Amino acid sequence: MTPNLNRRALFRIGGAAAALNLATLSARADETPKVPATPMPPIEAFALPPAIDEIALSPDGKRCALVTQKGDDKILMHFTIIDPKTKTINMGPTKIRGLFFGDNEHVVLINSVTTALPEFAGWKHEFSIARSVHLDTAEVVNFFSREGGFYGIVLGDVQRIKVDGEYRVTGSNYRMALGYNLCLFSFSMTKPRGKLLHEGSNDTEGWVVAPDGRPVAYSEYSDERKTWKLYFNVGEPGKSHRFKEIYSVKEPLNTPDLIGLGRDGQSVVLYLNAGENEGEYHEISPDGTLGPALDSGGDDRGRGALFHPNTGRLAGFSHHDDWFSYDYFDPLMKKIAAGLAPTMGDDYRVAMRGFAEDPRKLLIYGESPFDAGSFFFCRLFDRPGRTSGAELSRHSRGMDHAKSGRHVQGRRWAGDSRLSDPAAV
Numbered sequence: 001m002t003p004n005l006n007r008r009a010l011f012r013i014g015g016a017a018a019a020l021n022l023a024t025l026s027a028r029a030d031e032t033p034k035v036p037a038t039p040m041p042p043i044e045a046f047a048l049p050p051a052i053d054e055i056a057l058s059p060d061g062k063r064c065a066l067v068t069q070k071g072d073d074k075i076l077m078h079f080t081i082i083d084p085k086t087k088t089i090n091m092g093p094t095k096i097r098g099l100f101f102g103d104n105e106h107v108v109l110i111n112s113v114t115t116a117l118p119e120f121a122g123w124k125h126e127f128s129i130a131r132s133v134h135l136d137t138a139e140v141v142n143f144f145s146r147e148g149g150f151y152g153i154v155l156g157d158v159q160r161i162k163v164d165g166e167y168r169v170t171g172s173n174y175r176m177a178l179g180y181n182l183c184l185f186s187f188s189m190t191k192p193r194g195k196l197l198h199e200g201s202n203d204t205e206g207w208v209v210a211p212d213g214r215p216v217a218y219s220e221y222s223d224e225r226k227t228w229k230l231y232f233n234v235g236e237p238g239k240s241h242r243f244k245e246i247y248s249v250k251e252p253l254n255t256p257d258l259i260g261l262g263r264d265g266q267s268v269v270l271y272l273n274a275g276e277n278e279g280e281y282h283e284i285s286p287d288g289t290l291g292p293a294l295d296s297g298g299d300d301r302g303r304g305a306l307f308h309p310n311t312g313r314l315a316g317f318s319h320h321d322d323w324f325s326y327d328y329f330d331p332l333m334k335k336i337a338a339g340l341a342p343t344m345g346d347d348y349r350v351a352m353r354g355f356a357e358d359p360r361k362l363l364i365y366g367e368s369p370f371d372a373g374s375f376f377f378c379r380l381f382d383r384p385g386r387t388s389g390a391e392l393s394r395h396s397r398g399m400d401h402a403k404s405g406r407h408v409q410g411r412r413w414a415g416d417s418r419l420s421d422p423a424a425v
Contacts, residue, residue, distance in 0.1 A: 054099035055375055056107060057363050059160075059167070061356030064363070064377060065107045065135065067096050076107070078135045081377055089138045097128065100354075102160055103167035106132045106189040110158065117151060119176055127153040130171050132189040139190075146192040147185070149175050157184055157206050161213040170197070170209055186213055198241055208260055208268050211312045215241060217268045219258040228255040230270075232286045246288035254278075259305050261313045263329075267291070269305060269314050281305060283314070295327075308333060309355035324351045333359060339380055340364060 053074070054067040065078040074096050076089040091109070098110035109131055116124045129152065131142045145152035150173050157172040168186040171194075175181050182204040185194035198207065203220040210216050214237060221228045228249050235242035249256065254273035262269055262283040270282050270290075280293040295303060295317040308315040308330055316328030328334040336359060340350045347368040353375065354363035360380040367373050 050373070052375060054096060055353060055363060056100045057354045057356050057361065057377070058101045058104045059357045060104050061358060061361030061379070063101070063104065063135070065099060065101065066375075067091075067099055067109075076109070076133060078107070087135070089133065089135075091133075098158075100160065102132050102169050102189045105136060106134050108132050108158070108160075108169055110154075117153075119174075119180065127151075128155070130154045130158055130169070132169070132187075134189070141190060141192050143169070143171055143187045143192060143194065144173055144185070147173075147194065149177055150183075151176065152192075155182065157209065159209060161186060161209060161211055163213040168213065170213070172206065174202075175199070184209070184215060184218075198243075206258060208258060210261065210265070211310070216261065217258065218243070219256070221255055226250060226252045230256075230258065230268075230284065232268075232288075234286060246286065247284055247290070249275075251275075260307050261311075263314045265311065265313050269294075271305075281317075306333070309359045310357050323349050326352070336360065336362070336380060340378075343378065343380075344376075 049069055051068055052066050053069065056065050058064070061081070063078060063080050065076065068075050068077060070090075072093040074091045074094050076091050077086045078089075079086045091111075094111045095113070096109055096111045098108075100108055102108045110128055111131075112126050112128050114124050114126050117127070129142060130144075131140055133140050142152050143154065144150050153173060154171040155173055157170055159170050161168050161170055163186070166188070168188055170184060170186045172182055172184050175183050180202045182200045182202065184197045184200070184207050186197055187194035197209075197213070198215045198218070200207075200218055201220060203222050205219045205221055207218040208216045215233055217230060217232045219228065219230050228251055229245055230247040231243040232246045233241050234244045251274050256273060257271040259269040259271055259281070261267075262285075267283040267285045270284055272278055272280050272282060277293065281295055282293060283291040285291070294314075295305075301319045301321045303317050303319045305314060306316040306318055306326065306328065307313060313330075315330035315333045316326060319325045319327060326333075326337040328337055337352070340352070341348070344350050344364070344366050345368075347370065348366040349368070350364050350366045352362055353365045356362065362378055362380075364376050364378050365373065366376060
């Protein structure tokens with residue numbers, strides 16, 4: 001029932017409240033301002049860049065790498081978890097957009113350059129370059145730089161895979177020949193030339209690649225036909241790839257997004273941007289069957305799909321407004337997310353920022369009223385017959401790099417089941 005409000009009475013009440021507030025303000029204006037107990041930082045401090053731009057954890061969870069800045073130069077820093085003494089590599093005045101470990105000794109840096117390339121329409125564009133850096137020798141290898149018929153850039157699909165025990169990195173690029181097909185390659189950490197995994201067309205948008213390096217599906221969009229298509233790899237695993245069109249939609253602008261692997265490792269996940277299912281995530285099976293909505297949001301908060309760091313499969317969804325919450329349906333990831341707040345304490349807001357292959361080893365970022373922002377390495381563990389626990393090592397955004405990586409007190413949290421993961425390495 002809608003209440004029947006007396007607008008004149010409401011106006012009188014509001015006016016009285018305003019008069020009371022003004023009287024209070026007048027009385028306070030005559031008081032002498034108190035000097036803050038803690039001196040305010042200089043105004044220049046608010047314009048400083050963060051001490052850590054990018055951060056990553058190695059697959060075995062034993063090494064950490066990060067990007068910081070000194071003057072105009074980007075500095076790649078790295079250290080082991082058990083020995084926080086940092087080593088540095090000066091990368092020069094470059095624009096670094098991403099960082100992850102290619103294997104346990106190499107990191108992969110994604111940086112961008114603004115330049116003009118004849119085959120690309122328009123004048124100057126921002127292009128990405130992917131390169132591996134050996135942390136112990138500082139040797140740098142630019143992917144695609146020696147690949148005939150390709151510029152030394154990457155257009156996307158950059159991720160770590162593991163093929164027959166060897167870590168490799170994928171990346172896509174246009175072949176500078178008739179047709180300008182988009183091609184998917186994989187690279188070892190030490191060679192600028194790679195292995196062709198699949199050659200699409202000029203309409204190809206990108207691939208979903210399984211952690212073992214097998215291309216599972218790819219999408220393409222024909223601007224001429226205004227049609228988006230999804231192709232699935234129906235070939236026998238371990239042999240040649242054979243792609244079949246399984247789904248298409250006529251859409252001039254808001255086409256679906258191909259997100260990643262589904263929960264069973266066979267299907268893939270789509271985000272639909274138009275039609276009656278707009279704004280929904282759906283799994284689609286190899287036969288083209290579109291499943292029900294996976295996460296409708298339920299509120300106005302933003303959301304995104306979460307994938308298991310080892311299997312690459314859909315594991316849940318994140319929701320965010322002014323901070324993040326994690327809604328995992330994968331049992332282990334659900335338990336890890338639930339353990340973050342008890343591990344850090346109620347005064348911290350926590351976000352997960354990177355995983356080892358065993359997701360119980362992870363990097364987390366936390367803020368609190370007493371901490372402007374710190375990164376922590378966290379190892380969650382389980383002891384038979386006792387409560388689960390956590391160990392924390394800290395790398396703060398604001399602390400002196402020479403003192404960073406100090407071990408801080410671990411907080412234990414009670415677990416009602418084991419933190420074991422049969423899929424973890």
